[in-house]
Amino acid sequence: MGGSNQWDAEWEVSEELAHQLISNQFPQLASKRIQKLGHGWDNTVYLVGTEYVFRFPRREVAIHSLTIEKNILPKLKDYCSIEYSLPLFFGEGKYGYPAPFLGYSYLSGEFPIGLTDEQRAVSATTLAVFLKNLHAFPVRIAEENGVRHDHRNLTDIALRKEKMHQFLSNISSHLSEEEYFALANYLKQLSIKKVKPKHTFLHGDLHFKNMLVDKNGKISGIIDWGDINIGHPACDLNVVYSFLPPNARPTFFDVYGEVDEETKLLARLMAIYIPILIMMQAIDLNDLRSIDEAKATIKRALAD
Known part of the structure; x- marks a missing residue:
């Protein structure tokens, strides 16, 4: 349940639930390893195989944003000179999980931490x-x-x-x-x-x-x-x-x-x-x- 901070989760997505949601709706990914990468303020993130990243909303406020991403991000191809997260899989909430979720192409790289x-x-x-x-x-x-x-x-x-x-x-x-x-x-x-x-x-x-x-x-x-x-x-x-x-x-x-x-x-x-x-x-x-x-x-x- 949600806590007192603006980044607290309203619902959690376990590795088991993430695998269930992904493999049920995208059977071509069922054999791939799923591992948690972490979470931000609004989403929990899982790496699927080595090619894809899935984001699951952890707060209701993130659902609208995810829908916008689904609609807009494919339209940005001619406007983005840096690689960006392109959505490829569009999932729906099931098994008690109430939100849609998206799968993207995985971008390699590290966070810019400790750079000179x-x-x-x-x-x-x-x-x-x-x-x-x-x-x-x-x-x-x-x-x-x-x-x-x-x-x-x-x-x-x-x-x-x-x-x-x-x-x-x-x-x-x-x-x-x-x-x-x-x-x-x-x-x-x-x-x-x-x-x-x-x-x-x-x-x-x-x-x-x-x-x-x-x-x-x-x-x-x-x-x-x-x-x-x-x-x-x-x-x-x-x-x-x-x-x-x-x-x-x-x-x-x-x-x-x-x-x-x-x-x-x-x-x-x-x-x-x-x-x-x-x-x-x-x-x-x-x-x-x-x-x-x-x-x-x-x-x-x-x-x-």
């Missing part, structure tokens, strides 16, 4: 081309396929700032004095209340757990498209601050195109807000590796 600034800088142009193309996807087509407009109200900076003060209180015991005051000072200086809405097609949740890199640390894949929405491009542009070091940011904007100061402000805010959320979940799970990477991401996002 030099490794990160190599991906500046790759990320810029990817987001420039993705943000050109026609909003009309997205709307026709049920994609929502800014359902998380990301342009309301005052509300996000209020939440971040509470989050900072929650994680304070896991921060050094320097880390705590860097965040507190950033929030103190954040005076703008709201930014002007924009209407761009977005991945919606770009962070180090939804990006993959090759053995050299270069971006090679984008996964977990469950937060696709139409909204402010700053949501995706957070990677300029969360992933790229300061010296690589001009290269990114040279390729992507310059953006206004409000967009940069909101992008930096999201680059700090998202890893704080990741850190809070990682603390609950005692995931020290993710805690450390979230801290490093925040420090990088705050750097000029």
Whole structure:
């Protein structure tokens, strides 16, 4: 049953249940080994053989998002310059499991954890081309396929700032004095209340757990498209601050195109807000590796 945190599961999918659901509906996969890869805020993920990944919603809120992925992701082929999760299998809930689920082609790679600034800088142009193309996807087509407009109200900076003060209180015991005051000072200086809405097609949740890199640390894949929405491009542009070091940011904007100061402000805010959320979940799970990477991401996002 669900708990008190926004990432707590409303239902769990065991390995046995995952195998039952997959083998019953896709008998061609019945002989393949199924193993749990982990879970995010909204989905539990299983590797099937070596070729496929299946995502099972663990909260009701994820069901709508999965339906959107089914409809939209196949339409992005001409807009994605980086490999992404393409859905191939569409399953229905059975055996007491109430949600649909999707199977995707497996993308090889590792999460970009512990990379050097030099490794990160190599991906500046790759990320810029990817987001420039993705943000050109026609909003009309997205709307026709049920994609929502800014359902998380990301342009309301005052509300996000209020939440971040509470989050900072929650994680304070896991921060050094320097880390705590860097965040507190950033929030103190954040005076703008709201930014002007924009209407761009977005991945919606770009962070180090939804990006993959090759053995050299270069971006090679984008996964977990469950937060696709139409909204402010700053949501995706957070990677300029969360992933790229300061010296690589001009290269990114040279390729992507310059953006206004409000967009940069909101992008930096999201680059700090998202890893704080990741850190809070990682603390609950005692995931020290993710805690450390979230801290490093925040420090990088705050750097000029």
